[in-house]
Amino acid sequence: MKKLLLFITCILLIPSKHEAQGCAGIKNISELSQTQFLQSDLGSTTSSLNVGINNRYFKSFRNFRGKTDLETPRRNQAINKNFTTEIVINFLMNKGWSMALAVPISANVREASGEHSGPDTERFKTRAYGLGDIRLVLSKWMLNPAKSSKGNFQLGFGLKFPTGDFAQKDYFHRNGSLVLAAVNPGIQPGDGGLGLIGELNAYYYIAPKIGLYSNLFYMANPRENNGESWGAFTYTEEQLQAGIDLMSVADAFALRGGLYYEPLSSLTLSAGLRFEGVPVHDLIGGSKGGRRPGSYLSFEPGVIFRTSKISFYGYAPIIFSREIKQTVGGKELGVHSPGGSADYQFFFGVLFKL
Numbered sequence: 001m002k003k004l005l006l007f008i009t010c011i012l013l014i015p016s017k018h019e020a021q022g023c024a025g026i027k028n029i030s031e032l033s034q035t036q037f038l039q040s041d042l043g044s045t046t047s048s049l050n051v052g053i054n055n056r057y058f059k060s061f062r063n064f065r066g067k068t069d070l071e072t073p074r075r076n077q078a079i080n081k082n083f084t085t086e087i088v089i090n091f092l093m094n095k096g097w098s099m100a101l102a103v104p105i106s107a108n109v110r111e112a113s114g115e116h117s118g119p120d121t122e123r124f125k126t127r128a129y130g131l132g133d134i135r136l137v138l139s140k141w142m143l144n145p146a147k148s149s150k151g152n153f154q155l156g157f158g159l160k161f162p163t164g165d166f167a168q169k170d171y172f173h174r175n176g177s178l179v180l181a182a183v184n185p186g187i188q189p190g191d192g193g194l195g196l197i198g199e200l201n202a203y204y205y206i207a208p209k210i211g212l213y214s215n216l217f218y219m220a221n222p223r224e225n226n227g228e229s230w231g232a233f234t235y236t237e238e239q240l241q242a243g244i245d246l247m248s249v250a251d252a253f254a255l256r257g258g259l260y261y262e263p264l265s266s267l268t269l270s271a272g273l274r275f276e277g278v279p280v281h282d283l284i285g286g287s288k289g290g291r292r293p294g295s296y297l298s299f300e301p302g303v304i305f306r307t308s309k310i311s312f313y314g315y316a317p318i319i320f321s322r323e324i325k326q327t328v329g330g331k332e333l334g335v336h337s338p339g340g341s342a343d344y345q346f347f348f349g350v351l352f353k354l
Helices: 237-242 328-333
Strands: 005-009 032-036 048-060 062-065 079-092 097-112 124-131 135-141 151-160 169-174 177-182 195-207 210-220 252-264 267-278 294-306 310-315 318-324 339-341 345-353
Antiparallel strands (some): 079 097, 210 252, 294 318, 310 345
């Protein structure tokens, strides 16, 4: 019988300026990274190789402050469209060890009026493309895979490298003039920090074709900010003291859990909940800088179709609850800026067993 598809989810931050203008709450840098383990893989005594091509599309357009939808008029919405393709190379080794290398490439665009000439003015687009932040994770099944066919849990530790550009520039329209400046952090390919990754993945069969899955992910970013400011805005001395002018390099977390069903050996259906976001305070290091802390709760249906060598998957998390929290700098200034959100996101891709 085919084993549970194990998901490795990595969500990075979306920082934002003090007067946030529709920044997305879930960043494009790293997407759903999946590894399928067949029974032969779990009990294998020789190394093997899987290559995944994972894709994600995300559109942010709704503004929230706390849990309140601000119902921003269409003409003043800041719309982020993020598309990322991620190449994931999985090395499956003996005794339950594995190593995954993930290389994301992003193509993002932002359409807004507020960061150009202001609300109720003409809307313009800024863009960012290129390599994102590469991740390397070493994982270990804690129970003997050859003997634990009913359930198992996996621990993973790794690094997120600052390989992505975090200061790509484009032109902003300011009262008839063009200003070249770094684009909104919500569409930047990278964040400029070295991240420390921890993961816990688990599955358990409650019936021959029915099982439970869970995935926990946390990434700690010790660096407080990346030294860059976006949009060439003018800041007051009070705002500079609060540290909101620089792009934050924040922590990120994701928790997933649910039920999967295997009506056929080639087909897996799943449904669960997905809770992800960016904390106000980092686990290690400072927490100032422009970030958009908050959390997002989604219902996540999924489907996987597999052959002996190739597997296809698709997931469509539907966000039904979100909360945009006040930043450290915002609390000092007595300001709670809004942040952007989508209603859904799409993950789809293919996995090759070599």
